[in-house]
Amino acid sequence: MPIYQLNRSKQLNYGMLAMASQGLQLVPLFRHKLLRVPYTRVVMRTTRHGAAPGAPPCCHGEVAVKIFKRVLIASTLAWLVCALPGGARAAQPATPATVAPPPASSAAAPTASAPSAASGASGDLRKLSLANKPWTGDFDAMLNRRTIRFLVPYSRTLYFVDKGHERGLAAELARDFERYINRKYAAQLAKRPVTVYLIPTTRDQLLTQLNSGLGDIAAGNLTATDERLKIVDFIAPRDRKPVRELVVTGPKAPALASVDDLSGKEVYVRKSSSYFGSLTQLSERLRKAGKPPIRITLLPDALEDEDAMEMVNAGLLPIIVVDDWKARMWAQVLPKIKVRDDLAVSGEGYTGWAIRKNSPQLQAVLNDFYLGYVKKQSVVEYRLAQYMKRIKQIRNNGGDAEQQRFQQTLALFEKYGAQYGFDPLMLAAQGFQESQLNQKARSHVGAIGIMQLMPATGKQMGVGSISVADANIHAGAKYMDELMEKYFPDAHFSSSDRTLFAFASYNAGPGNIAKMRKLAVERGLDPNKWFNNVEIVVADKIGIETTTYVRNIYKYYAAYKLITDAQHARNKAVESMQKGS
Known part of the structure; x- marks a missing residue:
């Protein structure tokens, strides 16, 4: 059931709430399955003039606002789960062991006048257009252009808006x-400062887009592997402790005494990661030793390491591989994962920024930046320490009960997904996000069943009583189909993107998402693609609640797809054996 933003200008019919009286804006806090914090719900009925602006038909005159019991959590939880230290609004309490580094510039240093790529639509459009065009050159030309472009993966650890x-x-x-x-370079720039643009992309495209001239620096915490060094150069300082790629296991993982015990085991990894190469080498060594190779199963490149760790914590994945520092960071808040410091598939890695080959000037400047500021001020250590203190409890759901409910309802999702043009596994993932696939679920505002539909919405769909699972799923799929037909009739979505846009519309309102698509066009993004395109504009203008909602569903979808693929493979193997017997 989507929860919509209530501006402080709206009258509160149930009295002045503590947060509103302190001048805080109430933001949408949906039933986040990863954020298990006690809350109370206050229902605010709209006036006779109708529903709040932007509310979709499912609200039917009610705006539900979840208010966490603690004002501190209420005002910060929406971004603290992901927020990193050093932000413009982030408090940074100093500790005896960690002292904040001074800024890289003095008070007199010039600041960029143009906005970043994420928020540049209302700023200097000429410079933004320049940043989006393919271009290759070294640092002297970047200074002349007053533009340096960073390619970054959209990640709760590294970059988000x-x-x-x-x-x-x-x-x-x-x-x-x-x-x-x-x-x-203040004198050379003559009060016309350089602007750094942060350009989000997927991990599998970081180096491709770098060499294509769509960025100047790839900042994805990339490991400088031999394969990557063939196509790019790295600023990966060797005076830092090498990064170790560690095995991370979940509650359903088998016992592992050494990395050799990964023989014959299923390990999940993104193909674009350095982990894939390390596992491939280990698997080949095991094969040559006469042991079964590792069963490497690929995860979508849209998932980040923290997503995979959440899935392990939920029991959806048994074994993954993650860089040591990131694994230890997230282990603080994912109590069911086990970081195996004794099981490293690689222990000699160095991470850093990648640049195009034959860029000696840029390489020299970046080395100076590292030695003169980053290393000297212990910037990375400081920010990691602060981030570890700020990350909040994150919990996933999963396990046998949920998987059993998934199997019981899959036929219904397949039936109505096919009828209305939605991926059935994505619909199932949304049902899990909404209710954990529990038809008995009832919300405080009256939302019913697996898809958490309001009774009025269910009646409007005309498919029967939504208190029954079949009609509930049918009504949910039909409702989203009507949203897409009404608000996006001329869109050219792929089948998967159509489903993702439907989820976003369900959460934030279809009218709002339609506006975000128009803004995406103005920014040179693809209005028909959700990930790393319209998603970025939605996070910028609406907030991360909706983008997190869609990404959560996508994670569950990835898990369900792995489950069904494995089951199909097993069934096929059984059938083959039966035919041969």
């Missing part, structure tokens, strides 16, 4: 670099 604020380790370090350049 929340209502116009760019956050993440990569984002913060890129801004440090911008200030450093504008200070060091």
Whole structure:
């Protein structure tokens, strides 16, 4: 059931709430299956003039606002789960062991006048257009262009946008670099500062787009592997402790005494990651030793390491591989994962920024930036320490009960997914996000069943009583189909993107998503693609609630797809054996 934003200008019919009286804006906090925090719900009925602006038909005159019991959590939880230290609005309490580094520039240093790529639609459009065009050159030409472009993966650890604020380790370090350049070359720039643009892309496209001239620096915490060094150069300092790629296991993982015990085991990994190469080499060594190879199963490249760890914590995946620092960071808040410091599939890695080959000037400047600021001020260590203190409890759901409910309802999702043109596994994932596939679920505002539909919406769909699972799923699929037909009749979505846009419309309102598609066009993004395109605009203008909602569903979808693929493979193997017997 979507929860919509209530501006403080709206009258509160149930009295002045604590948060509103303190001047805080109430933001949508939906039933986030990853954020298990006690809450109370206050229902605010709209006036005779109708529903709140932007509310979809399912609300039927009610705006439901979840207010967490603690004001601190209520005002910060929407972004603290993902927020990184050093942000414009992030408090940074100093500790005796950790002292905040000074900024890369002095008070007199010039600042960028143009906005970043994430929020540049209302700023200097000429410079933004320049940043989006393919271009290759070294640092001297970048200074002349007053433009340096960072390619970054959209990640809760490295880079994301929340209502116009760019956050993440990569984002913060890129801004440090911008200030450093504008200070060091102030005389040459003559009060026309360099702007650093952060351009989100998927991990599998980071180096491709870098060499194609769509960016100047790839800042994805990439490991400088031999394969990557053939096509790009790295700023990956060797005076830092090497990164180890560790095995991370969940509650359903088999016992592992050494990395050799991965023989014959199923391990999940993105193909674009350095983990894939490390596992492939280990698997080949095991094969040559006469042991079964590792069963490497690929995860979608749209998933980040933290997504995979959440899936392990939920019991949806048994074994993955993650960089040591990131695994330890997220282990603080994912109690069911086990970081195996004794099981490293690679222990000699160095991570850093990638640049195009034959860029000696840029390489020299980046080395100076590292030695003169990042290393000298212990910037990375400081920010990691602060982030570890700020990350909040995240919990996933999963296990046998949920998987059993999934199997019981899959036929219904397949039936109505096919009827209305939605991926049935994605519909099932949305049902899990909404109710954990529990038809008995009832919300405080009266939403019913697996798809958490309001009774009025169910009646409007005319498919029977939504208190029955069949009609509930039918009504949910039909309702989203009507949203798409009404608000996006001329869109050219792929089948998967059509489903993702339907989820976003369900959560934030179809009218709002339609507006975001228009803004995406203005920014040179694809209005028909959700991930790394319209998703970015939605996070910027509406907030991360909707993008997190869609990504959660996508994670469950990935897990369900792995489950069904494995079952189909097993069934096929059984059939083959039966035919041969």
